Amino acid sequence: MIFKTESTEIQSYLEDSSAIYDGYAAGVYFPENENDLVEITKNCVNRAKSREKVRITLSGNGTGTTGGRIPYGDYVIATDKLNKIISIEKHPDGSGSARVQTGVLLYDFQAEVERQGMIYTPDPTERYCFIGGTIANNSSGARTFKYGATRPYVLQLKCVLPTGELLTIERGKVFSDERGVMSFETDNGRQIVCQVPHYEMPKTTKHVAGYFVEKRTDLIDLIIGSEGTLGIIVEAQLKLLPKPDNLFSGLIYFDSDQHLLGFVGQVVEESRKIDGEKKVDARAVEYFDRNALNFLRKKYPQIPEKAEGAVFFEQETNSSNENSLLENWFSLMQIHEAMIDESWIAMSPDEQQKIRDFRHALPVLVNEWYAKYRQRKISTDMAVPYANFSKLMNAYKTGCENQGFDYILFGHIGDAHLHLNILPKNQEEALKAKELYKTLIKLTLELKGTISAEHGVGKLKSEFLVDMYGEEGIKEMVALKKAFDPYLIMNIGNLIPERFYSLG
Helix, strand or coil: CEEECCHHHHHHHHCCCCCCCCCECCEEEECCCHHHHHHHHHHHHHHHHCCCCCCEEEECCCCCCCCCCCCECCEEEECCCCCCEEEEEECCCCCEEEEEECCCEHHHHHHHHHHCCEECCCCCCCCCCEHHHHHHCCCCCCCHHHHCCCHHHEEEEEEECCCCCEEEEECCCCECCCCCEEEEECCCCCEEEEECCCCCCCCCCCCCCCCCCCCCCEHHHHHCCCCCCCCEEEEEEEEEEECCCEEEEEEEEECCHHHHHHHHHHHHHHHCCCCCCCCCCEEEEEEEEHHHHHHHCCCCCCCCCCCCEEEEEEEEECCCCHHHHHHHHHHHHHHCCCCHHHCEEECCHHHHHHHHHHHHHHHHHHHHHHHHHCCCCEECCCECCHHHHHHHHHHHHHHHHHHCCCEEEEEEHHHCEEEEEECCCCHHHHHHHHHHHHHHHHHHHHCCCECCCCCCCCCCCHHHHHHHHHHHHHHHHHHHHHHHCCCCCECCCCCCCHHHHHCC
């Protein structure tokens, strides 16, 4: 096990992609196996038992945007060296499973899985994140429209609890009862009894704010999305799907929002259809508004000037249905008056990669803009039920335009989840933008939505979680955390505002 204290060696572990720069720690641990993790946590617990305040902050690869790995004292545990793909197994039906350690890069894992003819479907835009981080955050991305987020693809977890105990969790083995009470044993034989919170989850297709609950909550689902507050993920068994035979994708331009939204609405309706044959079955449906296209035009001058917006989609195919699906997509484009001649359909892997590069270029350009103007990112991550989506989208646009803000709007329109990036030109505008953000959070909650659909809560959004679930809901989260972390040493400040730990 390695322990570093030199500021030049640990500075990068005191930051993430949230633009928070005031983190500090006494040192960073680099465990090389689960025994190292057990030793670190037990030592910290022993100090906590002596009434010494001790904090542990978990560190993935620093790609988070909500300050989750920013430490405020004591120690960081970096999982970089727990980076082995232990096994990948392919089943006769083409599906499979894999065992990986927490520090495996998602990019490396997906590449190896695809090389063996399968796919691991979770696909956050930032693919240079650690697997453990994607599980702790229940990460999602464009393909979530078809396949869902990370949660259903996690079959088993091995964790080190904040007490230093090991816990191996298999999906489908431990559930809460009708009162929401859950009882289980650690691998060390200690009995843990906890109460699942009673708050109601939003009925959105994407949601990563707070502890997951349902009528019979599976223990593994409490760990997934808990942002490292309940334990350290050491190893995971993951579900793999057969790789599609083929794929085509498109970047479709529209000269009016009305036509674009009509197109998206019909694509969503067809793709979500349960009964009957689907005319189209998108695995991704993404949006770019006019401002986003103008931003991208610096790098892609071929974007048509008349375009008011664009939709990116992906469609899986096989040899028997490719032609009919392609015809159906073109039919929808014609019905909704897309700018077909200027649009871009990619049939080959090389062309598809170029479209994906186009899609991924926007967040990079936006981050470069923020760095250039030294402004902290003001970006929404809310989602609402699809029936309420147009109200939130209109509020994004009118709110910015009434204030005279520069902004771009893009993202996962198929899941009623867009990212509004406000681009303040000075500090005065930045302060006004933050007030607008709070107004939009309030509207989102009125529309029965979530404060975070994909990026998580971390430290930046914890007070908004209070708005979402109320103080009683947060107190229930505290009680649940104490069942796993009785001395309150792990990832303090993430999800739960720190002030709630002293409210009893």
